[in-house]
Amino acid sequence: xxxxxxxxxxxxxxxxxxxxxxxxxxxxxxxxxxxxxxxxxxxxxxxxxxxxxxxxxxxxxxxxxxxxxxxxxxxxxxxxxxxxxxxxxxxxxxxxxxxxxxxxxxxxxxxxxxxxxxxxxxxxxxxxxxxxxxxxxxxxxxxxxxxxxxxxxxxxxxxxxxxxxxxxxxxxxxxxxxxxxxxxxxxxxxxxxxxxxxxxxxxxxxxxxxxxxxxxxxxxxxxxxxxxxxxxxxxxxxxxxxxxxxxxxxxxxxxxxxxxxxxxxxxxxxxxxxxxxxxxxxxxxxxxxxxxxxxxxxxxxxxxxxxxxxxxxxxxxxxxxxxxxxxxxxxxxxxxxxxxxxxxxxxxxxxxxxxxxxxxxxxxxxxxxxxxxxxxxxxxxxxxxxxx
Amino acid sequence: xxxxxxxxxxxxxxxxxxxxxxxxxxxxxxxxxxxxxxxxxxxxxxxxxxxxxxxxxxxxxxxxxxxxxxxxxxxxxxxxxxxxxxxxxxxxxxxxxxxxxxxxxxxxxxxxxxxxxxxxxxxxxxxxxxxxxxxxxxxxxxxxxxxxxxxxxxxxxxxxxxxxxxxxxxxxxxxxxxxxxxxxxxxxxxxxxxxxxxxxxxxxxxxxxxxxxxxxxxxxxxxxxxxxxxxxxxxxxxxxxxxxxxxxxxxxxxxxxxxxxxxxxxxxxxxxxxxxxxxxxxxxxxxxxxxxxxxxxxxxxxxxxxxxxxxxxxxxxxxxxxxxxxxxxxxxxxxxxxxxxxxxxxxxxxxxxxxxxxxxxxxxxxxxxxxxxxxxxxxxxxxxxxxxxxx
Numbered sequence: 071x072x073x074x075x076x077x078x079x080x081x082x083x084x085x086x087x088x089x090x091x092x093x094x095x096x097x098x099x100x101x102x103x104x105x106x107x108x109x110x111x112x113x114x115x116x117x118x119x120x121x122x123x124x125x126x127x128x129x130x131x132x133x134x135x136x137x138x139x140x141x142x143x144x145x146x147x148x149x150x151x152x153x154x155x156x157x158x159x160x161x162x163x164x165x166x167x168x169x170x171x172x173x174x175x176x177x178x179x180x181x182x183x184x185x186x187x188x189x190x191x192x193x194x195x196x197x198x199x200x201x202x203x204x205x206x207x208x209x210x211x212x213x214x215x216x217x218x219x220x221x222x223x224x225x226x227x228x229x230x231x232x233x234x235x236x237x238x239x240x241x242x243x244x245x246x247x248x249x250x251x252x253x254x255x256x257x258x259x260x261x262x263x264x265x266x267x268x269x270x271x272x273x274x275x276x277x278x279x280x281x282x283x284x285x286x287x288x289x290x291x292x293x294x295x296x297x298x299x300x301x302x303x304x305x306x307x308x309x310x311x312x313x314x315x316x317x318x319x320x321x322x323x324x325x326x327x328x329x330x331x332x333x334x335x336x337x338x339x340x341x342x343x344x345x346x347x348x349x350x351x352x353x354x355x356x357x358x359x360x361x362x363x364x365x366x367x368x369x370x371x372x373x374x375x376x377x378x379x380x381x382x383x384x385x386x387x388x389x390x391x392x393x394x395x396x397x398x399x400x401x402x403x404x405x406x407x408x409x410x411x412x413x414x415x416x417x418x419x420x421x422x423x424x425x426x427x428x429x430x431x432x433x434x435x436x437x438x439x440x441x442x443x444x445x446x447x448x449x450x451x452x453x454x455x456x457x458x
Numbered sequence: 459x460x461x462x463x464x465x466x467x468x469x470x471x472x473x474x475x476x477x478x479x480x481x482x483x484x485x486x487x488x489x490x491x492x493x494x495x496x497x498x499x500x501x502x503x504x505x506x507x508x509x510x511x512x513x514x515x516x517x518x519x520x521x522x523x524x525x526x527x528x529x530x531x532x533x534x535x536x537x538x539x540x541x542x543x544x545x546x547x548x549x550x551x552x553x554x555x556x557x558x559x560x561x562x563x564x565x566x567x568x569x570x571x572x573x574x575x576x577x578x579x580x581x582x583x584x585x586x587x588x589x590x591x592x593x594x595x596x597x598x599x600x601x602x603x604x605x606x607x608x609x610x611x612x613x614x615x616x617x618x619x620x621x622x623x624x625x626x627x628x629x630x631x632x633x634x635x636x637x638x639x640x641x642x643x644x645x646x647x648x649x650x651x652x653x654x655x656x657x658x659x660x661x662x663x664x665x666x667x668x669x670x671x672x673x674x675x676x677x678x679x680x681x682x683x684x685x686x687x688x689x690x691x692x693x694x695x696x697x698x699x700x701x702x703x704x705x706x707x708x709x710x711x712x713x714x715x716x717x718x719x720x721x722x723x724x725x726x727x728x729x730x731x732x733x734x735x736x737x738x739x740x741x742x743x744x745x746x747x748x749x750x751x752x753x754x755x756x757x758x759x760x761x762x763x764x765x766x767x768x769x770x771x772x773x774x775x776x777x778x779x780x781x782x783x784x785x786x787x788x789x790x791x792x793x794x795x796x797x798x799x800x801x802x803x804x805x806x807x808x809x810x811x812x813x814x815x816x817x818x819x820x821x822x823x824x825x826x827x828x829x830x831x832x833x834x835x836x837x838x839x840x841x842x843x844x845x846x847x848x849x
Contacts, residue, residue: 215718288716293687297798320612321682324757325798327611361723402723403691 071451072099074176074198076190078167078183080104080121085259085367086182090117092444098451101176103167120170128166135169146172146196153192164189172196178451180234184208185219187226199231199454206236206364207289209243210385223247234450236364237386255450258389259367260443261434266374268431269351270424277308278416281353281377283346283368284360286319291359291382296325297405298359298412299335307413311357314338314349350375355415360384361402370438373397373430378423380411390438396429459846462570462595464493464586465578468503474835475653475762476578480504482839488846493566509570512562525562532565539568543592550619564589574598574846576628580605580617587619598845600628603759606637607780608683617641628845630760631781649845652784654838655765657830659738662771662822663746672703672811675748675772677741677763678755680711680732685754685777685797687720692754692803694724701808706731706748708741745770750810754795754803755779765833768792768825773818775806791825 073093077086080102094100094114102110106121122131139147150172154160171179171193179193180201185208194200213220227233227247233254235241241254280299284290292313302309316322317339326335341349350356356372358381365386372379373390379397381387382404393399398414400407418426461483469476483490484505492506497513512528514521533540540561547557561568567575567589575590576598577583583599590597599620606629610616621641627648629635635648674693678684686707693705707717707730714732721727733744745751751767753776760781767774768785774792776782788794795806813821831837 211715211719214722215715288713293682318612320608323611324608324683328756328798362719403720 071178071455072101072174072176073178073180073451074101074103074171074174075180076103076171076182078104078186080106080110080119081108082182088260088262088440089443089447092440093447096444096448098448101174103170118174120174122166132162132166132169135173136165138173139169143173143175149195150192153195157188159189168192178454184223185212187230188222191226191229194229194231200229201232201234201450201454202227202230203234204236204240204244206240206385207362209240210362210364211289220247231454232450234447237389239386239389240364255446255453257443257446257450258438259365259370260438260440261367261370261374262440263374263435266347266371266434268374268427269376270427271354271376271420274418274420274423275354277310278412279352279354280309280311280357280412281314281349281355282312282357282359283314283350284366286316286322289360289362291361291402292316292319292322293325294361294403294405294408295357295359296322296329296331296335298408299331300329301405301409302412303329303331303334305409305413307409307416309412309416310334310336312336312338312349312353314341314346347371347375350377353377355380355412357408357412358382358387359408360387363387365390369397370434373427374434374438376427376431378415378418378426379430380408380415382408390433391430396426396433459573460489460491460571461574461576461846462491462493462567462572463506463576463578464567464582466582467494467496468492468498468500468508474656475838477504478654478656478835478838479842480506482835482842483846486839486843491570491572509566511564511566528562528565529558532561532568536569539592543568543588546588546591560585568593571595576600578602580620581609583620584616587623591623596626597623598626598628601634601638601759602630603757603781604683606634606759607757626845631784633780633784634759649841651838651841651845652833653760653762653765654833654835655762655769655829657769657834660742660745660766660769662769662826666746666771668815669747669749670702672701672807673747673749674703674705674752674807675708675744675750675767676705676752676754677708677766678753679709680707680713680717682713683755683757685756685779686713686717688756688798688800689752689754689803690717690720690724690726690730691800692807693729694726695800695804696807697724697726697729699804699808701811704729704731706733706744708733708736708744710735741766742770745772748772750775750807752803752807753777753782754797755782756797758782758785761785765829769829769833771822771826773810773821774825775803775810777803787824787828791821791828 075090094117099116101118103120106123110119122128154164178201179198181190182203184204213223224247227249233244234257235254236259238256241256244254245251299311316337350372356377356379358366358369360382361384363385369379369381381391381399382402383399384402391397391399398411400411480490481504490506492503492508494510498510500508564586572595575595578600580599580601627638628651630652635650638648721730745767751772751774753761753764755777756779758779758781764774764776764785768791774786776786776794777797778794779797783794786792786794793806796802
């Protein structure tokens with residue numbers, strides 16, 4: 071079975087790349103299409119990369135696939151051209167995206183971004199099975215804010231052959247567009263546990279070190295975290311708060327300055343993955359103040375490494391964290407609750423902290439490993455074979 | 459007097475503040491030159507001549523050619539000015555490449571003979587601190603809010619060169635003046651001239667009847683600084699308490715997705731309208747139907763829309779962010795509540811619901827009278843006249 075894992079851009083994001091490598095290790099034949107930001111190569115012979123980069127290379131690729139289709143699949147090409155024409159998508163860029171897919175004609179076309187579902191329905195006309203990964207904001211935010219996405223999902227979702235969702239919460243969203251639950255496979259994102267060695271905390275600190283990780287986007291809810299830090303300061307809790315992934319974000323810099331918290335809150339720009347792991351291990355608590363998420367990888371990573379987490383109950387986070395058992399859960403947009411949970415962490419006796427972090431590690435070992443992630447995806451692909 | 463005013467662009471129609479300032483100066487017999495960034499088709503605006511600065515847009519070969527011609531013309535026609543400018547810059551060890559780009563960007567300013575060179579926003583003066591001296595003009599700088607409260611946080615020390623110059627400062631509020639004094643600026647160099655609004659246009663609606671479901675309005679860019687997510691959270695609290703309302707936000711901006719999602723997640727999206735950018739006529743009409751105007755900014759220089767709402771007799775609830783505290787007289791023309799605190803705003807709106815009708819009328823009358831008296835275009839004109847003329 072040949073599977074096209076389509077992200078549109080190469081190299082794919084880290085979490086999808088992990089899936090690609092995991093599937094390749096299991097011997098799944100993969101083909102990756104997309105615009106190349108930089109050169110992409112894999113050590114696995116089962117992975118084919120069909121990318122395009124720069125004006126010259128794009129023109130060459132388009133020319134090459136046009137000729138190949140004319141020579142070997144002229145009828146199919148004519149049919150696709152007609153479809154693209156009807157959708158008013160007959161420009162060269164669209165052809166560059168679609169022609170290689172038609173030529174290689176994988177058994178499964180696995181699209182990673184729901185927003186572009188309308189652009190890929192055509193693959194079914196050529197016997198390819200269409201699978202959609204329903205991830206994060208494409209399901210939880212875009213259709214709530216922009217009706218055009220909700221309309222597109224309502225129109226197309228019911229025809230998709232199978233769905234992969236990153237959480238049960240998102241599976242529910244997919245069902246709301248009229249999809250039968252049997253077609254939805256929940257496949258949690260998973261970690262390679264060898265990269266995340268568990269280290270139990272040996273001593274509890276007087277000053278609590280709080281850490282958040284993630285890009286500067288409103289969805290991450292950092293303004294609520296800063297409001298929570300104001301409350302901690304008011305209650306004279308000794309703390310330091312670091313956010314990794316931010317570089318000179320005006321809003322957060324302003325909120326920090328207005329709150330007089332320059333001495334307690336640090337913003338760190340991008341760090342290497344090793345540095346991030348070290349920062350997580352050194353922190354007493356990893357805070358996820360997000361207003362929306364699928365399932366946040368940083369939380370999984372912190373739980374694997376032995377750092378207690380405080381997370382909002384957004385998206386699928388409660389499928390990972392059970393309040394008071396393997397971490398703490400607070401409502402979204404609630405600085406008071408965040409502050410209270412952080413105080414709870416700071417007051418944990420060392421043995422309670424250790425018990426909680428061990429429980430967190432075993433949650434990850436049980437449900438969030440790379441092997442499980444890969445196996446779930448293989449199972450999904452196999453289900454399509456039986457469908458056929 | 460010849461007054462050069464440096465602005466990022468030609469003011470939009472709704473920017474009464476600049477429009478009235480410029481036409482007021484022209485009426486009083488001054489010659490105003492308006493310097494704006496980039497190319498513009500306009501040659502005149504409200505009686506002022508419009509000059510655009512060197513544009514860095516377009517084909518790179520043509521750009522290079524234009525740059526050479528501009529520099530050549532500047533050197534030939536204003537050699538002494540250029541010499542003075544270069545001397546001041548080199549004294550501070552400005553690298554030659556930076557210096558040349560500054561010469562280019564300031565070519566239009568360096569070619570004028572002015573009595574006053576006035577930067578309409580302090581950020582417009584950055585990299586141009588020596589221009590006034592070079593052309594023999596006095597220098598004036600306006601601080602309006604963002605340039606004072608926000609920009610320096612990300613760009614620490616950005617005004618140190620400005621502070622070292624002899625500058626006449628225009629600020630919008632008492633709190634900004636106190637801030638400048640703390641930087642060592644002498645009291646006598648700082649003039650408070652608050653914004654002005656067209657009180658003839660924003661006049662009270664005689665037949666206003668309170669709505670059954672509370673109509674709440676905010677006008678402003680959809681920007682984090684406006685505190686709109688805090689406002690939505692306050693409204694969610696009111697919704698939980700069973701208060702019926704409809705909230706309209708007029709304005710566009712980069713945070714639209716964030717705010718729409720906030721309203722959705724808080725479960726109040728059926729009661730919130732994002733009306734987008736609208737004309738003054740629409741705004742006036744909307745104000746005529748509004749029970750309470752809310753401006754819950756995290757930071758605000760002064761808040762023109764709040765003045766417009768008060769001029770129309772609409773009750774205003776605002777945050778205590780800087781200029782707003784001086785804009786609304788708490789308990790007299792509206793109410794001021796602590797910023798970044800949704801519960802405080804919700805309580806403020808609930809308190810408004812409890813105010814007796816007669817009290818509301820009284821507060822509305824006080825607001826109308828105060829705006830007419832203190833924030834009229836005529837008053838602003840006089841203040842700017844004094845700003846330039848007093849030596």
